[in-house]
Amino acid sequence: MQIQKVLAPAMMLVLFFTACKKEESLTSNLNPTPAGNTTTSASDKLKDSILIYSKDIYLWYDKIPTTFNPRSYSDPNTIMTAIRQYSTEPGFSAPVDRWSFAVKQQEWDNVSSGVAGDFGLNVFFNQEGDLRVRAVEKASPAGSVGIKRGWRITKINGNDNITTSNANFIVQNVYESGNTSFTFQKPDGTSVNVSLEARTYQENPIILDSVYALNGRKVGYFVYGSFLGDTTQMYNNFSRIFNRFASQGVQDVVVDLRYNGGGYVNVAERLADYLAPSSANGGVMMTQKFNNKYTSYNSTTRFSKKGSLNLNRIFFIVSNGTASASELLINSLKPYMDVILLGPGKTHGKPVGYFPIPIEDWYILPVSFLTVNKNGEGNYYSGMSISSQSADGLDKDWGDLNEASLASAIRYINTGAFRTTTPGQPLQQNPAVISGNQVLDAPNFKGAIDVRGLK
Incomplete structure (x- = not known):
């Protein structure tokens, strides 16, 4: 459930390609060998290589100044953190990259496998x-x-x-x-x-799936904690869950992603194929765009509808912990159905991604591409807004119909209006609680991994 503390600040909100032909092809086209004196230390060679890769594949590569000195930093992760300052985007006053990082390969292999x-x-x-x-x-x-x-x-x-x-x-x-x-x-x-x-x-990311019969309507509720883990098991669970929803005549679905920081992009795509209406079949799900050196690697993924559930709207419970692959899922569905977001607050805001580049015993992950939906929408660096704010309901177990956020979604389904107050659950936390929870949330993984090969 937790990433080791040493990784926590760097590994917030990951979206990248790993173990795939695209990664192999891209990295083979990069020049990992820095020119220079053969007496250069191994540490400095490593740092020089990191800069060479970054000035080639980084989405904002052309903003990194020639004066940037990687040898002045203590390790690969501090170099990745330092280049974030150059990620300028129109309409945003501060750098938008909060995620480029580096990690020891063995540590990341453990985390990404669940x-x-x-x-x-x-x-x-x-x-x-x-x-x-x-x-x-x-x-x-x-x-x-x-x-x-x-x-x-x-x-x-x-x-x-x-x-x-x-x-x-x-x-x-x-x-x-x-x-x-x-x-x-x-x-x-x-x-x-x-x-x-x-x-x-x-880890088992399928936390809960339930069907509720409420006022003559069947509501499916699905709590999904991460897109990381055993993909075969997750695909089998998707099939089981959505077959159950369809066989029981579910008319509305509430997907709870409030703590889902992401994981495998191909798993997010599979879930999108189950949630999308039949009319989305064959339509554009998402497009990934690289910097102007690598436009040949831009790619588009299309919906391939799975299951017989045919919804015209979908509810997502979200929070600041909803990130990356979770946001990709939500954004991909928006052009095709009524997507309703509610929960403690807006999503984190990470429409960009990267893939791991192996250098010695490290992976470096400079942000390398932007993801947009069918309508070209994907600039949500400030997070996706919610239709209604509800408390986190931390005093209730999953699936409790009195839990604040689930109760608000159910009330909207039944009446067309969200729940406005929750006894004992403040909507607005005081600054000390917000700050304390940020400390507690730091070790939690947020991200997404794309394991598809290059077609």
């Missing part, structure tokens, strides 16, 4: 002093002992200072520790002490 080695516990502040479990991986240590979303954490290793000012302590003991003891308060008010030991497990 293999985790932690407690499988994700936490967030509901209010000041009210720390909640917001997600649990089923096969993880936390999932194995029955910990649920919505449980309140009142002590960590005996420390009851569970406040936003102590967020770094929480990160260290929830995401970085190998052994931590917790005191949880359950929804019924009882408390339980649990000691967790980190171990390796395979």
Whole structure:
């Protein structure tokens, strides 16, 4: 569930190509060998190579000044972070690239395969002093002992200072520790002490799928935590879920992506094929555009409708944690159906992507392409706006019809109006809670990986 802390700042919101012919062809056309003195140190050669690649494939390559000195930075990741400052776009006052990064190959291989080695516990502040479990991986240590979303954490290793000012302590003991003891308060008010030991497990991004019969309508609800993991398993689950939705006569679908930071682009495409109406079949899903040196690699993907579910509208529950491949899915569907976004806030905003370039034992990932939908829309660097704001509902488990965001979607389906208030759930968090949650959210992966070959 968590990326190692050392990777967290760099790996926010990934969208890239990996292990595919496109990557191999592109990287073979780049010049990885810097000219220079043969006495140059191995470290400096590595840094020089990184700059050469970046000045070739980076989407804003022509903005990197000739005076940029990669040798002045400590490692590949700090070089990637430094080039972000040159990502200028019309209409945006600040650089738009928040994502170019570098990572050791072995570390990334573990993350991208959906293999985790932690407690499988994700936490967030509901209010000041009210720390909640917001997600649990089923096969993880936390999932194995029955910990649920919505449980309140009142002590960590005996420390009851569970406040936003102590967020770094929480990160260290929830995401970085190998052994931590917790005191949880359950929804019924009882408390339980649990000691967790980190171990390796395979993540399962399919958190929940349900069908509700409400006022004569069938509503399908699907909570999807990530586009990373075992793709065969995910494809089989899609088939099962949407066959169930169709056989039970589902008329509306709510897809919960509020914590889905992305994953494999081909999995996002498969999900789009199930969600799209029949009229989208054969239509443009998305187009990827590289810089002017690599326009020959621009590519267009078209819908190939799957399943018999034929919707004319779709609801997505989103938040700032909804990123990259999740946004690609939403953006691709917008030209073909009524796409309704609601939730705690607008999406993160990442319409660009990259692929990993191997250099020695590192991958570097300079942003390399922009993705747009059928209508050419894709400049959502500020995030996708929502139709209605609803609280995160951290005090409720998944699928609870009283959970704030799901309840708001259901109310709209039944009445045509969103829920406006949620008892005990503030829509606007105070700055301390927002800041504390940003610290807690930093280790969470957000991104997307495209594994398609070049046709």
